[in-house]
Structures are given as C-alpha cells and as structure tokens.
Amino acid sequence: MQSEQEVTIKPTVCPLDCPDTCSLSVETDGEKVLKVRGSKANPYTAGVICKKVSDYYPDFVHGERRLTTPLLRTGPRGNGEYRPVSWDEALNLVYEGVMRVVGTYGPQSVVPLNYAGPHGQLAGGSMDRRFFHKLGASLVDRGPLCGAVRGSAYTSLFGNAPGMPPEQARHADLIVVVGNNVTVSNLHFARTIKTARKKGGSLIVVDPKRTRIAAQADLFLQIKPGTDVVFFLAVAAEIERRGAFDQAFIAQWVEGFGAYMEEARKISLSEASEVCGLPMAQIERFINLYAAAEKVALSIGNGPERGHSGGSSIRAAMALQALTGNFGQLGAGVFAKPGLAFPATQARLQRPDLVPVGTRMLNIVDVPRHMLNDDINPPIRAVFLYNHNAVCTHPDQNRLRAALSREEIFIVGCDVEMNDSMAYADVILPAASHFESNDIYAAYGQAYLQRAEPVIPPLGEALPNSEIFRRLAARFGFTGPVFDATDAELMDAAYDPDDRRLNGHRPSELPLDGAIAMTAEGGEDLIMCKTVTPGTASGKIELFSRDLEDRFGYGLPRYEAVPGKHPLILITPSSSKRTNATFGGHVESQGPERLEIHPDDAAARTIREGDKVRLWNDLGSVTLLARISGDVQPGVLYSPKGTWLGTSETGQTVNALISADLKTDIMEGACYNDTFVDIEVV
Numbered sequence: 099m100q101s102e103q104e105v106t107i108k109p110t111v112c113p114l115d116c117p118d119t120c121s122l123s124v125e126t127d128g129e130k131v132l133k134v135r136g137s138k139a140n141p142y143t144a145g146v147i148c149k150k151v152s153d154y155y156p157d158f159v160h161g162e163r164r165l166t167t168p169l170l171r172t173g174p175r176g177n178g179e180y181r182p183v184s185w186d187e188a189l190n191l192v193y194e195g196v197m198r199v200v201g202t203y204g205p206q207s208v209v210p211l212n213y214a215g216p217h218g219q220l221a222g223g224s225m226d227r228r229f230f231h232k233l234g235a236s237l238v239d240r241g242p243l244c245g246a247v248r249g250s251a252y253t254s255l256f257g258n259a260p261g262m263p264p265e266q267a268r269h270a271d272l273i274v275v276v277g278n279n280v281t282v283s284n285l286h287f288a289r290t291i292k293t294a295r296k297k298g299g300s301l302i303v304v305d306p307k308r309t310r311i312a313a314q315a316d317l318f319l320q321i322k323p324g325t326d327v328v329f330f331l332a333v334a335a336e337i338e339r340r341g342a343f344d345q346a347f348i349a350q351w352v353e354g355f356g357a358y359m360e361e362a363r364k365i366s367l368s369e370a371s372e373v374c375g376l377p378m379a380q381i382e383r384f385i386n387l388y389a390a391a392e393k394v395a396l397s398i399g400n401g402p403e404r405g406h407s408g409g410s411s412i413r414a415a416m417a418l419q420a421l422t423g424n425f426g427q428l429g430a431g432v433f434a435k436p437g438l439a440f441p442a443t444q445a446r447l448q449r450p451d452l453v454p455v456g457t458r459m460l461n462i463v464d465v466p467r468h469m470l471n472d473d474i475n476p477p478i479r480a481v482f483l484y485n486h487n488a489v490c491t492h493p494d495q496n497r498l499r500a501a502l503s504r505e506e507i508f509i510v511g512c513d514v515e516m517n518d519s520m521a522y523a524d525v526i527l528p529a530a531s532h533f534e535s536n537d538i539y540a541a542y543g544q545a546y547l548q549r550a551e552p553v554i555p556p557l558g559e560a561l562p563n564s565e566i567f568r569r570l571a572a573r574f575g576f577t578g579p580v581f582d583a584t585d586a587e588l589m590d591a592a593y594d595p596d597d598r599r600l601n602g603h604r605p606s607e608l609p610l611d612g613a614i615a616m617t618a619e620g621g622e623d624l625i626m627c628k629t630v631t632p633g634t635a636s637g638k639i640e641l642f643s644r645d646l647e648d649r650f651g652y653g654l655p656r657y658e659a660v661p662g663k664h665p666l667i668l669i670t671p672s673s674s675k676r677t678n679a680t681f682g683g684h685v686e687s688q689g690p691e692r693l694e695i696h697p698d699d700a701a702a703r704t705i706r707e708g709d710k711v712r713l714w715n716d717l718g719s720v721t722l723l724a725r726i727s728g729d730v731q732p733g734v735l736y737s738p739k740g741t742w743l744g745t746s747e748t749g750q751t752v753n754a755l756i757s758a759d760l761k762t763d764i765m766e767g768a769c770y771n772d773t774f775v776d777i778e779v780v
C-alpha cells in the first residue's frame with residue numbers, strides 16, 4: 099500500500115495517433131502510473147479524455163506484455179519465443195546483422211518500417227531518422243498508410259496554410275461532418291458540436307455508418323462507401339443552378355472555378371442519388387440547409403480517404419466550402435491541418451541532408467510486397483520495425499506476415515510491449531513509454547504546442563526511442579553533435595525557438611502545466627482568407643491542381659467505381675477500445691470482434707444475432723461475431739479495426755481481407771474501405 103503522501107500528480111500529454119493530443123494528469127507513486135486523467139493544461143481538451151486512455155494505459159505500461167529487457171529470438175518467427183540479452187549484446191547483434199546486409203547488398207537494403215505509434219516529435223521521428231539517414235537506408239513514404247490522402251487533398255486546395263482549429267466550429271450555424279466518427283476518434287469535436295447546437299447551429303453527418311453523432315444529427319446522409327465525390331460535385335452544380343454561390347468570394351479567392359464546375363455540372367442530382375444510395379429528398383434537404391447557412395464548418399475524418407476515390411471526395415467536399423464563400427469569418431472553414439500552424443523545423447530535427455544522393459523512396463504499403471518478392475534492387479534484407487504494429491494495421495496482412503517470415507531478412511523490433519509484430523523480430527529493443535520519456539507535442543487536430551517530461555523512470559532496462567537510436571548511432575560509429583544531441587537539443591531542433599508564438603521560450607523549456615496556442619500574426623485567430631492566406635502558388639484556393647494532375651492525373655476530382663468479386667463491402671473504422679492497434683492486447687479487446695450486418699443481409703444468409711461468422715475473400719478469412727443492426731446499409735458490413743491476431747479463430751484479422759495493391763486516386767494510399775467479402779455462419 100502506498101501512503102497518500104507518496105502519491106503525486108504529474109502533467110503529461112497523450113502521445114497516441116489521435117487528433118486531439120490531450121493534456122493529461124498522471125497519478126504516480128514515483129514508480130508506477132496509478133491513474134491517468136485529463137488535465138486542463140490544454141484549453142481545448144480541457145480535462146476530458148477518452149475511456150481507452152484512462153482505463154487501459156496503466157496496463158499498457160505495467161502489464162505482462164511490457165518489454166523491459168532486450169530480447170533475442172529463440173523460436174520460429176511469429177511465435178514470440180525469446181531470451182533476454184544485455185543492451186551491449188543486443189546492440190552488437192543489431193550492428194552485425196545490419197552490417198552483414200549492408201556489406202552484401204548496400205545500405206538501401208535496410209528499411210525502417212515505422213509509423214505513428216507515438217506522436218511526440220522525439221519518439222516519433224528524431225534521432226531514429228538521423229540514424230537511418232546517415233546509414234543510407236531506403237527512405238519510406240509513410241503517409242499512404244493513413245493521412246497522406248486527406249493531407250494532400252487539403253494542401254492541393256489551400257497549400258501549406260493551416261486550416262480551421264476545431265474550437266472555431268462552435269461559431270458555425272451549420273457543421274457538416276463527413277466520415278468522422280467524432281465520438282470515437284475526435285472526442286473533443288463532439289463537445290464543440292454540442293456547443294454550436296446549443297447556440298442554434300445545425301448538424302449534418304455524411305457517413306456510411308449510423309455512428310452515435312450521426313444518430314444525433316439534424317440530417318444524416320447514409321452514403322455508400324467511397325461515393326462522396328459524386329455527391330459533392332452534384333451538390334456544387336445544383337447550388338450554382340440556384341444562384342447560391344458566393345461570386346465575390348470566388349472572384350477574390352478561388353482559382354480553377356471554370357474547369358472545376360465543368361466537371362461538376364456533368365453529374366445530376368438523380369445520378370448522385372443512385373450512385374450514393376441517397377434519397378433525393380435527403381439531398382434536397384442537404385442543399386437547402388447548406389445554402390441557407392451563413393457559416394458552415396466542415397470536418398472530414400479519415401473515412402473518405404480510405405477508398406479509391408478518396409482524394410477526390412475530400413477535395414470536392416472542401417471545394418464546396420470555397421464555392422459558397424465559407425471562409426473569412428469565425429465559424430466558417432475547413433477543420434483540417436491545424437498542425438500546419440506550428441513553427442516546425444523538421445529538417446533540423448531529422449537531418450535529411452545526411453541522406454545520400456539518389457536514395458530511393460518506398461511506399462510503406464508496398465514494403466511487404468518488396469520484402470516478399472525481391473522485386474526491387476537492391477532487395478530488402480533488413481527491417482527495423484518500430485512505433486508500428488504493422489501486422490495489425492497494414493492491408494494484406496497475410497502477405498505482410500509471409501514477408502516478415504522470410505529468414506533471409508534480418509528484423510530488428512523496437513516497441514513498448516510485445517505484440518503481433520514484435521513476435522517476428524530477431525532482436526527486440528525495449529522502448530520506454532511516453533510516461534518515461536521527454537517529448538514535445540504538436541497535434542494534427544488542434545493548434546496547441548505541449549511539452550512533457552517523464553512522470554516515472556523507465557521500466558526495467560527500457561529506454562526512450564531517442565536514447566535507443568543514440569546508442570545505435572554510437573555502435574555504428576556515427577559520432578559528433580548530430581548523434582550526441584540531448585533530448586533538449588532535439589526539442590530545440592524540432593521547433594523554431596525564435597518564433598513569436600513560443601513567447602520567448604525555448605521549445606525544451608516550455609512550461610509543463612500549459613499549452614501554447616498557435617495563432618496568426620498579432621495573436622489573432624487562424625481564419626482562412628482573413629488572417630491566413632492560402633499557401634498555394636496563386637495565393638488562392640485552387641480547385642484545379644496542376645501538381646495532382648502532373649503526378650497522378652487527377653487535376654480535378656472524379657469518381658471511379660471499384661468493381662468487387664464479392665457481394666458485400668467491409669468498412670473497418672476506429673474502435674472505442676483501441677487507437678489503431680494500440681491497446682489491442684488489453685483484456686477488453688480479447689475474443690472475437692463484432693461485425694455489424696444489416697437485417698436484410700443477415701436474413702438472406704440465415705445469420706442470427708451473436709452467430710459466429712466467417713468473412714472471407716481471396717486474401718484471407720476472419721471469424722467475427724454477428725451483430726444485426728440497422729446502423730449499416732444493406733450490402734455494407736462494419737467491424738472496428740485494430741484487433742490482434744488471437745481474436746479470430748483463423749489467426750487473421752480484418753486486415754487480412756484488405757488489398758494492398760489497390761491504391762487511392764492521389765498519393766497511392768491504402769484503400770481499406772474498398773474491401774469486398776463474402777460471409778457465412780461458422
């Protein structure tokens with residue numbers, strides 16, 4: 099038993115891959131995280147956090163899966179059989195394994211397979227990047243796994259200028275939420291919506307699934323997955339026909355109007371109704387509400403980007419805001435990319451200048467294919483798997499597992515806990531959790547900069563990511579200030595210390611009990627087309643993108659249907675129990691995950707509530723529990739993502755059913771929601 103005097107409350111920040119980046123208060127006895135609560139240090143998150151962090155984080159840090167010592171594999175790949183080794187031994191093993199590969203195939207045969215497990219600048223991409231850049235490892239484009247399509251859709255219209263911070267939406271008289279299950283994955287925006295509605299604002303939700311926020315909306319459009327672009331193009335043409343465009347705004351701020359509208363006018367409302375599966379009356383109601391509103395705030399989640407026409411869908415939704423002049427005042431705008439408001443100095447932090455000229459860039463979604471097929475030269479022969487439970491998050495899980503099983507490929511793992519991906523590593527380096535590390539946090543769903551110090555010491559022999567890669571750098575003979583940099587020096591490299599928004603603080607000295615608001619010049623609110631100017635070449639909102647035309651052939655948004663060999667579409671959005679695959683090992687995520695199926699589809703297959711069902715296609719097969727629900731449309735199945743392999747009797751999760759070869763229109767992103775399956779009772 100701890101006495102009360104020994105327990106203290108310490109400030110920190112949630113590092114998970116979630117837009118909200120909450121400020122946290124941790125109750126600790128100096129050794130253990132006892133409780134995690136929200137803190138008011140960040141005025142946007144203001145003391146409220148999600149249940150998964152408050153309920154599951156202590157187990158994540160101190161539970162039986164926690165990695166506390168370096169490990170060497172002793173059993174077959176994927177079995178999880180290891181023995182402890184010292185840090186010296188582990189670093190030697192990594193050095194020898196990697197140098198053997200480099201000696202035979204060259205440094206580009208080494209690939210860092212990491213994503214966004216922790217979002218802190220230090221843990222997420224600092225000394226690790228410097229290490230791989232100096233080594234000459236292949237570069238990896240990580241955005242196609244998630245985020246790049248939405249981000250690039252936004253920047254194609256607005257350039258590198260920050261979008262609307264979420265709290266401004268409380269001033270809107272209409273909020274349109276597209277493909278964003280805010281209750282689960284954008285919690286504080288739900289509160290903003292509530293505030294706006296209390297003041298008389300309306301809410302429209304466009305989503306294939308009747309989420310909790312959709313059920314509360316004034317209008318819910320249950321759209322067929324992947325067809326949003328058709329809807330928004332048709333609506334633009336109709337609003338133009340009604341003379342409801344903001345011509346003055348278009349003249350001042352919009353570029354590419356003519357080419358865009360030429361495309362939009364090709365789609366009639368009745369065509370949109372048919373393709374999108376929406377009744378005409380609902381489309382009409384949307385147009386009436388939208389055209390009548392003076393300040394529309396638009397929020398687009400990650401849902402739309404997970405289909406082939408995802409980039410087009412997002413661009414078309416954002417374009418509607420420009421055509422109707424929904425910028426230039428509080429409450430009107432696009433809630434996207436507030437993260438562009440931070441004075442990040444990524445090149446100083448990650449040192450891309452160390453990358454040898456001519457180093458190749460690999461799409462993260464394609465890395466497993468390259469690993470398995472040796473279809474690039476040099477082939478991949480060493481992989482660093484860190485900050486990323488790839489097995490439970492990548493599409494085409496079976497191909498990835500086959501790739502990770504290749505004994506020719508040396509695999510180094512680095513993570514906080516043992517998971518389905520670490521089980522494939524030859525050597526595992528135990529990472530400290532963010533509660534045990536220094537870090538500095540921007541956010542991708544709000545505009546406050548925050549810093550955190552360790553609230554407990556590292557468990558066992560675990561080390562912060564920055565220190566792990568510092569030691570690796572030393573073992574590989576990379577010396578000098580770049581590789582000796584302390585955590586404080588890394589933080590000071592991550593953001594511009596001279597930026598006015600830091601109020602004279604060095605980044606490494608930001609107060610721990612507050613959050614610094616990223617504002618426009620003069621401390622004003624970030625308002626597109628008022629205090630913020632589009633960062634495009636023209637300085638206007640560009641509806642035609644020369645860049646996307648040249649790179650992908652999608653200068654303008656357009657719809658391309660994806661044909662499927664199976665009758666049902668499976669969508670796999672966020673879970674209320676996991677942040678992607680984080681917390682997937684918690685007891686509450688054990689056992690088969692639910693699969694929501696429409697009553698008509700269930701009846702046609704004599705599936706009853708609670709039946710164990712098998713979902714399958716050419717790529718894999720997974721068992722789930724049927725939940726018969728009117729919240730999904732006929733023809734659409736829904737199951738939350740991020741489960742671990744043990745939850746399904748087939749030892750595969752829904753990710754096994756998702757193609758890694760089908761790509762989005764722009765940015766070659768993964769198409770999680772273009773997954774066609776069949777179903778049967780087990």
Ligand code: SF4
Binds near residue numbers: 114117118120
């Ligand atoms: S996962 Fe998101 S909502 Fe939950 S505590 Fe972290 S930042 Fe906040």
